[in-house]
Amino acid sequence: xxxxxxxxxxxxxxxxxxxxxxxxxxxxxxxxxxxxxxxxxxxxxxxxxxxxxxxxxxxxxxxxxxxxxxxxxxxxxxxxxxxxxxxxxxxxxxxxxxxxxxxxxxxxxxxxxxxxxxxxxxxxxxxxxxxxxxxxxxxxxxxxxxxxxxxxxxxxxxxxxxxxxxxxxxxxxxxxxxxxxxxxxxxxxxxxxxxxxxxxxxxxxxxxxxxxxxxxxxxxxxxxxxxxxxxxxxxxxxxxxxxxxxxxxxxxxxxxxxxxxxxxxxxxxxxxxxxxxxxxxxxxxxxxxxxxxxxxxxxxxxxxxxxxxxxxxxxxxxxxxxxxxxxxxxxxxxxxxxxxxxxxxxxxxxxxxxxxxxxxxxxxxxxxxxxxxxxxxxxxxxxxxxxxxxxxxxxxxxxxxxxxxxxxxx
Amino acid sequence: xxxxxxxxxxxxxxxxxxxxxxxxxxxxxxxxxxxxxxxxxxxxxxxxxxxxxxxxxxxxxxxxxxxxxxxxxxxxxxxxxxxxxxxxxxxxxxxxxxxxxxxxxxxxxxxxxxxxxxxxxxxxxxxxxxxxxxxxxxxxxxxxxxxxxxxxxxxxxxxxxxxxxxxxxxxxxxxxxxxxxxxxxxxxxxxxxxxxxxxxxxxxxxxxxxxxxxxxxxxxxxxxxxxxxxxxxxxxxxxxxxxxxxxxxxxxx
Numbered sequence: 164x165x166x167x168x169x170x171x172x173x174x175x176x177x178x179x180x181x182x183x184x185x186x187x188x189x190x191x192x193x194x195x196x197x198x199x200x201x202x203x204x205x206x207x208x209x210x211x212x213x214x215x216x217x218x219x220x221x222x223x224x225x226x227x228x229x230x231x232x233x234x235x236x237x238x239x240x241x242x243x244x245x246x247x248x249x250x251x252x253x254x255x256x257x258x259x260x261x262x263x264x265x266x267x268x269x270x271x272x273x274x275x276x277x278x279x280x281x282x283x284x285x286x287x288x289x290x291x292x293x294x295x296x297x298x299x300x301x302x303x304x305x306x307x308x309x310x311x312x313x314x315x316x317x318x319x320x321x322x323x324x325x326x327x328x329x330x331x332x333x334x335x336x337x338x339x340x341x342x343x344x345x346x347x348x349x350x351x352x353x354x355x356x357x358x359x360x361x362x363x364x365x366x367x368x369x370x371x372x373x374x375x376x377x378x379x380x381x382x383x384x385x386x387x388x389x390x391x392x393x394x395x396x397x398x399x400x401x402x403x404x405x406x407x408x409x410x411x412x413x414x415x416x417x418x419x420x421x422x423x424x425x426x427x428x429x430x431x432x433x434x435x436x437x438x439x440x441x442x443x444x445x446x447x448x449x450x451x452x453x454x455x456x457x458x459x460x461x462x463x464x465x466x467x468x469x470x471x472x473x474x475x476x477x478x479x480x481x482x483x484x485x486x487x488x489x490x491x492x493x494x495x496x497x498x499x500x501x502x503x504x505x506x507x508x509x510x511x512x513x514x515x516x517x518x519x520x521x522x523x524x525x526x527x528x529x530x531x532x533x534x535x536x537x538x539x540x541x542x543x544x545x546x547x548x549x550x551x552x553x554x555x556x557x558x559x560x561x562x563x564x565x566x567x568x569x570x571x572x573x
Numbered sequence: 574x575x576x577x578x579x580x581x582x583x584x585x586x587x588x589x590x591x592x593x594x595x596x597x598x599x600x601x602x603x604x605x606x607x608x609x610x611x612x613x614x615x616x617x618x619x620x621x622x623x624x625x626x627x628x629x630x631x632x633x634x635x636x637x638x639x640x641x642x643x644x645x646x647x648x649x650x651x652x653x654x655x656x657x658x659x660x661x662x663x664x665x666x667x668x669x670x671x672x673x674x675x676x677x678x679x680x681x682x683x684x685x686x687x688x689x690x691x692x693x694x695x696x697x698x699x700x701x702x703x704x705x706x707x708x709x710x711x712x713x714x715x716x717x718x719x720x721x722x723x724x725x726x727x728x729x730x731x732x733x734x735x736x737x738x739x740x741x742x743x744x745x746x747x748x749x750x751x752x753x754x755x756x757x758x759x760x761x762x763x764x765x766x767x768x769x770x771x772x773x774x775x776x777x778x779x780x781x782x783x784x785x786x787x788x789x790x791x792x793x794x795x796x797x798x799x800x801x802x803x804x805x806x807x808x809x810x811x812x813x814x815x816x817x818x819x820x821x822x823x824x825x826x
Contacts, residue, residue: 166693166694166695167690167691167693169695169696170690170696173696174690177678177679178678181678478674479676481674482674482675482676482687483687483691484635484659484662485633485635485662485668485674486662486663486668486687486688486691486735487659487660487662487663487664487688487691487692487739488659488663488690488691489655489656489659489660489691490655490656490659491656492659492691565635566630566635566636569635569670569674
């Protein structure tokens with residue numbers, strides 16, 4: 164049986180080689196399909212990876228509190244993706260922050276309050292520039308790096324601001340903007356620090372720090388008529404070991420102040436990256452489904468060419484049957500041929516897909532990811548396509564009557 | 574007579590083959606009773622359309638939709654699965670066609686090795702056996718030629734080599750010399766005659782009455798029935814060489 168299989172493979176190689184152009188073109192259909200799927204998957208997992216990596220890089224002692232509960236199904240999550248700029252009022256309040264400070268082992272609490280509004284200096288910043296109101300602890304909790312100057316300081320005047328390097332270029336025309344004045348929602352602030360460039364527009368804070376202005380919580384309250392919407396509270400504990408206990412304590416404390424209503428979620432580790440990852444996975448899933456259509460077209464191409472090949476080789480089928488090939492042998496012969504086409508196309512597509520995603524990633528802030536899942540998907544899909552679309556022509560070939568097959572002239 | 578003691582290889586009882594249905598119904602073979610014994614060289618003659626080729630196809634298990642009984646080596650063919658039938662074709666029957674029927678994109682040695690594939694023999698062994706067979710037919714230098722690069726006689730010799738490479742006990746030849754000139758025909762017939770002398774059963778369909786001189790029994794057919802059945806000479810009694818297929822059976826036991 165094994166020897167027969169080897170013979171079939173040798174045979175398939177030979178017959179594919181004898182019509183090289185046709186085989187190559189047929190494979191190309193599968194190659195394009197698999198290549199686009201590989202590109203999409205590798206880039207989207209690259210994007211998800213970036214958030215997870217950031218969380219990992221912070222060390223295992225970070226917890227994040229977000230308003231609302233986190234659903235467990237990806238579909239719900241997608242339908243109700245917690246954007247940090249939700250219109251609904253946040254359930255997290257400043258009172259919560261005060262209570263959190265009483266919890267043991269907590270070394271840093273940084274609320275993130277995202278406001279929008281006009282940011283102006285020499286020129287106006289693009290609309291949608293994020294104004295982050297927070298406490299000075301954000302620097303250590305979220306591990307922000309300062310390129311020049313200093314971060315917010317409780318001992319300094321509240322009308323100070325730290326800005327992202329790209330925003331500095333956008334509104335001042337230079338990264339050296341310390342001491343200059345910037346108007347935020349009409350209120351003048353003095354720049355005291357420039358953040359180091361991160362090139363990380365996607366992160367768990369939901370803030371592109373390269374393009375954001377960071378102000379004190381108090382100034383934030385002043386420019387937003389006294390009401391603060393806390394989008395997220397970042398917590399740092401003194402050690403990794405104490406994180407679990409801290410999370411339990413936070414839950415207890417918040418549950419008490421929220422009158423037993425679970426309208427918040429405390430996340431740690433991989434959970435923090437989850438909403439972002441889920442969004443990317445959903446986008447990837449949708450685009451993959453579209454790419455799968457091209458794979459389907461490739462599969463139909465295989466079926467088409469196999470049907471032609473069966474018709475062309477009717478006489479050969481007759482000869483083979485006369486020489487002792489069983490129906491199963493004929494099915495195997497043609498099925499292996501179509502599998503060779505689809506797997507060949509799949510492997511080529513996997514390689515082309517990675518070349519493509521590396522080419523695209525030079526324009527993006529993240530790199531494609533190599534993992535066995537993508538390879539398995541690429542090969543699995545091509546196997547599937549080859550079997551599904553090869554089976555009918557193969558069965559049709561095996562059903563040919565040897566006598567009439569022999570009578571056909573080529 | 575020693576001949577009577579040899580067991581029948583093929584036994585047909587009231588064999589019928591119908592084509593078409595209803596008004597178009599037509600019996601290509603209309604009741605044939607025939608017993609073929611081991612070592613016979615049968616020439617089947619008859620006008621076109623008398624059912625010779627149909628009979629040969631049935632004998633070769635290419636056509637199993639038949640009425641009547643066909644016993645091959647004592648087994649009822651009707652009861653055999655298509656897989657079993659394929660195995661019998663692979664191991665016991667060798668086909669020689671008028672139009673050679675080599676696979677045009679395979680070279681000579683691969684064509685000859687083809688039947689061995691379905692016996693599950695590894696490639697290297699296959700090519701060795703095929704090469705040996707081709708040397709027997711003095712085609713050793715043509716191994717890597719493609720079929721269209723050979724003359725008609727050479728092509729048919731390749732086809733015979735292919736039919737014999739599995740060491741079948743029955744050889745079915747459908748007008749093996751139909752496409753050949755008289756010189757090539759003579760060579761082919763000598764080869765068949767030699768096979769017969771080694772004890773193989775040969776059933777040959779032909780139009781050419783001169784070829785019947787090689788045969789031990791001549792059957793003429795007319796309208797799907799056997800018209801005449803004559804034994805021209807005794808089949809080979811003395812086996813000077815080991816018959817093809819004998820080794821196989823021994824190995825199996």
